[in-house]
Amino acid sequence: METNSLEKEQKINRLLNSQPSGVVYLSSWLTENGFSTQLLNRYKKSNWLYSIGTGAWMRVGEEPGYEGAIYALQQQCDQSIHLGGKTALSLLGKAHYLELSAQQVIVFGGSKEKLPAWFTNYDWGVKVNYFSTSFLPAKVGLQDLERGNFSLKISNPIRALMECLYLAPKKQDLVECYEIMQGLNNLRPNQVYDLLKQCTSIKVKRLFLYMGEKSNHDWFKYMDAEKIDIGKGKRSLVKDGVYIAKYAITVPKALAEYE
Structure with a gap:
């Protein structure tokens, strides 16, 4: 279980780091890269991502422009x-x-x-x-x-x-x-x-x-x-x-x- 959790953590980390800081993450793009809505909501609860509207996310700690x-x-x-x-x-x-x-x-x-x-x-x-x-x-x-x-x-x-x-x-x-x-x-x-x-x-x-x-x-x-x-x-x-x-x-x- 812990290994699975660690793998998922590394997966989201890799994905988030594939985009420059200050960039919005589109749900459609995240889904294409293997992150379901369910998984995204879990990351939201874990304080990795936050929603700026339906279909768009930001990394916690970054302000959208x-x-x-x-x-x-x-x-x-x-x-x-x-x-x-x-x-x-x-x-x-x-x-x-x-x-x-x-x-x-x-x-x-x-x-x-x-x-x-x-x-x-x-x-x-x-x-x-x-x-x-x-x-x-x-x-x-x-x-x-x-x-x-x-x-x-x-x-x-x-x-x-x-x-x-x-x-x-x-x-x-x-x-x-x-x-x-x-x-x-x-x-x-x-x-x-x-x-x-x-x-x-x-x-x-x-x-x-x-x-x-x-x-x-x-x-x-x-x-x-x-x-x-x-x-x-x-x-x-x-x-x-x-x-x-x-x-x-x-x-x-x-x-x-x-x-």
Whole structure:
């Protein structure tokens, strides 16, 4: 009996140590690795684990953070949910004037991906704004970012700005998007081109190309922008704006006149 108990103790120890500290443990992943709900409840009683909601556990002595929760969704159930938009740009140092310690974070996931109830019900100390969309392919345009004990997949600068443009103008200011674009002077033309080719949002493609050209960046000159399909017909993003004939979009006057 004691040997069996010791073996189980070593088994849970090995499993818990297989994940970095600060990471959430998903019940689905624990079950796949041989730990039944009954066994997990026993570990809870033994003060090894504690529940942060149905389907999610933490090691006793560790506090959960939203980044450790996103890591679990990425690594333990292979989801494309990631930090994106302005949050990713801030973390990458591409939006210095943006409030990094803002009480809001932007998270993107695929059109069929939802944040689980344990995630949405938990108080992370920040407001999590989740956007489920497939205007860009899942897992394309992501990069690794070290976050203490683990590495998190977040949007690279190109994808992050496209995500900002996807949210504009209702949930993201277009002038702010342009200010971010001005700072992205060392992008790789082939990477920009590849992501634009795979983007299905006409609005995002038109705005990205318009802002890239307006910024006069070298990478824009080396990119075959003419081959990007920007659809047909006029798109009015704001009322009483300025019409940009080349890209058939109406943008805010403040953006059109921005030097």
